Amino acid sequence: MKSTAVNKLIYLLLSASVILLMTGGCSAPKQIGDIEVKPTKGHSVVIGKFALFKNGEKQKWTSTFFANRSLHLNILPDGKQKALIYKVDKSGSFYWDLAPGNYTILSYRLQDGSSIQGAEIRYRFTVPEKEENIYIGDLSMHHLAAWYKIDVEDKFDEASDTFVHRYPDLPKPVKSLMTPEPKPWKESTFQYICSEQWGLDCSENFKGVTALTPDVSHGRFEETDTLIPVFSWEPSSREDVTYDLVIYEAVECTYDPLGAKKDYIKGPIALYEENLEQPTFQLKQPLKKGKKYLWSVRLRSSDGVTSWSTLSHSYFLLFAWGSGYGEWFKFETPNK
Numbered sequence: 001m002k003s004t005a006v007n008k009l010i011y012l013l014l015s016a017s018v019i020l021l022m023t024g025g026c027s028a029p030k031q032i033g034d035i036e037v038k039p040t041k042g043h044s045v046v047i048g049k050f051a052l053f054k055n056g057e058k059q060k061w062t063s064t065f066f067a068n069r070s071l072h073l074n075i076l077p078d079g080k081q082k083a084l085i086y087k088v089d090k091s092g093s094f095y096w097d098l099a100p101g102n103y104t105i106l107s108y109r110l111q112d113g114s115s116i117q118g119a120e121i122r123y124r125f126t127v128p129e130k131e132e133n134i135y136i137g138d139l140s141m142h143h144l145a146a147w148y149k150i151d152v153e154d155k156f157d158e159a160s161d162t163f164v165h166r167y168p169d170l171p172k173p174v175k176s177l178m179t180p181e182p183k184p185w186k187e188s189t190f191q192y193i194c195s196e197q198w199g200l201d202c203s204e205n206f207k208g209v210t211a212l213t214p215d216v217s218h219g220r221f222e223e224t225d226t227l228i229p230v231f232s233w234e235p236s237s238r239e240d241v242t243y244d245l246v247i248y249e250a251v252e253c254t255y256d257p258l259g260a261k262k263d264y265i266k267g268p269i270a271l272y273e274e275n276l277e278q279p280t281f282q283l284k285q286p287l288k289k290g291k292k293y294l295w296s297v298r299l300r301s302s303d304g305v306t307s308w309s310t311l312s313h314s315y316f317l318l319f320a321w322g323s324g325y326g327e328w329f330k331f332e333t334p335n336k
Contacts, residue, residue, distance in 0.1 A: 031084065031085045031086065031087070032075070032084045032085070032086050032096055032097070032098070033086070033087075034089075034094060034095040034096070035095050035096075035097040035167075037167075038167075038169070038170060039097040039131075039133075039170075040097055040099075042099065042100070042131065043097050043098055043099050043100075043127075043131070044097075044098060044100070044127050044128065044131055044132055044133050044134060045095055045096065045097060045133040045134075045163075045167070045170065045173065046094075046095075046096040046098050046125070046127060046133075046134055046136055047093070047094065047095050047096075047133070047134070047135050047136070047159055047163055047173055048093075048094055048135060048136045048137050048138060048139060048159070048178075049091075049092045049093045049094070049137075049138040049139065049155075049159070050071075050073060050088055050092045050094065050108070050138075050139050050140070050141075051092050051138070051139070051140040051141070052071065052108070052110065052140070052141050052143075053140060053141065053142045053143065054143045055143070055144060055145075056142075056144075059110070060090065061088070061090070061110060061112075062090045067112065067113060068111070068112075068113055069110070069111065069112045069113075070087060070110075070111050071087070071088045071108060071109070071110045071111075072085050072086060072087050072088065072108065072109045072255060073085075073086045073088060073094075073105055073107075073108050073121075074105070074106040074107050074108070074109065074251075074253050074265060075096075075103055075104070075105050075106065076103065076104045076106050076251055076267055076268075077099075077101050077102070077103050078101060078102040078103070078104075081249075081251060081252060081267075082251065082252045082253070082254075083106060083251050083252065083253040083265070083267075085253055085254070085255060088108075093159075093162070095163075095166070095167075098127045099127065100127045100128060100129045101126070101127055102124065102125075102126050102127075103124065103125055103126070103127065104122060104123070104124050104181060105121045105122070105123045105124075105125075105139070105178065106120065106121060106122060106251065106265060106266070106267065107119060107120045107121050107122075107265055108121060108141065109255065111255075119141060119143070119148055120266070121139070121141065121150060122180065122181040123139065123150070123152065123178040123179065123180055123181065124178060124179055124180075124181050125176065125177075125178040125179075126176065128176075132171070132174060133163070133170060133171055133172070133173040133174070134173055134174055134175070134176040135156050135159050135160065135163075135173045135174070135175050135176065135177075136176060136177060136178040137152040137153065137154060137155075137177045137178050138152065138153040138154075138155045138159070139151075139152055139178070140152075140153070147190075150180070152177060152178055154175070154177060156175045159173070160172055160173055184269065184272045185244065185272065185274060185305075186303065187303060187304070187305045188303040188304060189303065189304040189305070190304075190305060190306070190307065191304065191305075191306055191307070192306065192307055193207065193208040193209075193298060193299065193306035193307045193308070193309060194207055194208065195306075198236060198238065198241065198299050198306055199236040199237035199238035199241070200236050200237075200299070201234070201237075204312065205218075205311060205312055206309065206310075206311060206312075207309065207310045207311075207312065207326075208296075208297065208298070208306070208307070208308065208309025208310060209233040209234055209235075209236075209243075209279070209297045209299075209309045210233060210234040211232075211233050211297075211309070211311070211329045212232040212233055212234065213229065213230055213231065213232045214229050214231070214329075214331040215331070216311060216329045216330065216331075217330070218311065218327075219327070220330065221250070221264075221292050221293075221330045221331055221332040222330070222331050222332070223331070223332050223333070223334055224331055224332070224333055224334065225334065226334075227283075227286035227287050227288075227289065227333050227334070228282070228283040228284070228285070228286050228287070229283060229287075229331070230280060230281070230282050230283075231245060231280065231281045231282075231283075231295065231297075232279060232280040232281075233279050233280075233297050233309075234279065235278075235279040236299060240301065241299045241300060241301050242274075242275040242276055242277055242299070242300045242301075243275075243276040243277075243278075243279060243297050243298070243299060243300065244272070244273065244274050244275070244276070244297065244298045244299075244300055244305065245271070245272070245273045245276060245281050245295070245296075245297050246269065246271070246272045246273075246295065246296060246308070247269070247270045247271040247272075247287075247293055247294070247295040248266035248267055248268065248269055248270060248293065248294045248295070248328075249266075249267040249268050249269075249270050249288075249291060249292075249293060249294075250264040250265070250266070250267060250291075250292035250293055250294050250330070251264065251265050251266070251267035252264055253265055264292060264294070264330075266294050266328070270287060270293060271283070274300070275300060279297075287333050288333065289333055289334065289335055289336070290332070290333060290334070290335040291332065291333050292330070292331075292332045293330070293331055293332065293333070294328040294329065294330055295328065295329050295331070296308040296309050296310065296328050296329060297309050308328070309329075310326045310327055310328060311327045311328070311329060312326070312327070
């Protein structure tokens with residue numbers, strides 16, 4: 001995700017408008033924090049660590065008088081539509097008070113002034129039914145040029161010693177390392193979807209295929225008139241490629257402390273279809289009612305695939321101009 005410098009002005013103006021005009025009805029963001037003394041009855045303490053690297057250099061996200069930097073992790077409990085937001089402190093260590101169940105660390109979000117960036121993580125862990133504190137690993141994200149990799153290191157002894165020193169009255173944690181979310185696809189090579197060899201007419205708005213149906217708008221979820229919409233897009237000029245289609249449930253996450261501005265990220269996969277020969281697909285099973293979704297298409301040649309298609313946009317507001325890049329296609333289903 002990228003934004004122009006003037007986005008900061010827009011954000012400040014919009015925030016002021018919210019403060020002046022808000023009369024209630026906006027819920028506070030769903031956030032979690034480190035426990036202070038003991039976990040809630042029936043809950044467990046989940047411990048671990050997060051680190052971010054760019055070209056081998058460990059990143060810092062501590063705010064100063066001159067710079068506002070913050071890093072959040074988005075964590076989704078199974079069956080929920082809103083992510084839990086955790087603000088990572090400068091040490092990177094976390095001590096979460098969580099109920100039993102399955103969770104996915106979906107992504108991270110780093111804000112540096114008006115610049116926002118992030119990447120998917122999609123690692124899963126389970127909080128046991130019994131009140132048992134668990135260590136899920138030291139998670140690190142490594143950005144290297146145009147790609148990134150994720151590592152989970154086992155530093156259980158170090159983490160356990162720190163936990164005992166911090167919470168001497170709580171039972172010692174046990175090891176239960178997080179694991180990557182299984183993917184429904186396999187790939188061997190990746191290429192940028194707008195490379196000439198893929199035969200697409202990438203436009204100013206569409207980086208990849210041009211979405212036709214459902215209707216696509218900048219920054220909005222257009223409502224379909226059915227729970228089984230037809231997905232279609234403009235084809236490649238190459239006849240020897242096929243298409244992969246993926247649809248994710250959109251998960252709400254709110255970083256605004258007032259809860260007024262909602263962001264949406266990719267949650268559970270609702271559908272994945274591979275090697276489609278035509279630039280269209282008719283759903284066979286209905287989607288959920290009144291649900292927001294994110295979808296995209298990529299090209300495939302044997303086991304080689306492109307990046308996923310995205311949408312870009314520009315806007316003008318209050319004498320300021322801004323733009324957004326890398327958005328997935330959006331739609332929502334009717335309530336009836």
